[in-house]
Amino acid sequence: MAWILNARQIGQTNTRTVKKAFxxxxxxxxxxSLATTVKSILTVICFREPIPWNNNNERKPTVGFLSL
Structure with missing residues (x-):
C-alpha cells in the first residue's frame, strides 16, 4: 500500500495507475469471492444432504465433486 500513497503524493500523472490498480x-x-461462494454452495449441497448413490449413504462420490 505504500507505493499507492507515494504515487498519490507525486502528482496527477500516477493517479491513473493507482485507479487501474484499485x-x-x-x-x-x-x-x-464468487469462487468461494460457489465452492461453499457446492460443499453445502454435497455434505448436508446424503446423496442416494448407495443405500448406505456413503459420501465418497462427493469428494470427487469437491476436487473439481
Missing part, C-alpha cells in the same frame, strides 16, 4: 484489485476480489 480496479484490478476489485475485480480479483469479486472473482475470488
Amino acid at each position: 480496479r484490478s484489485m476489485r475485480k480479483t476480489l469479486k472473482s475470488i
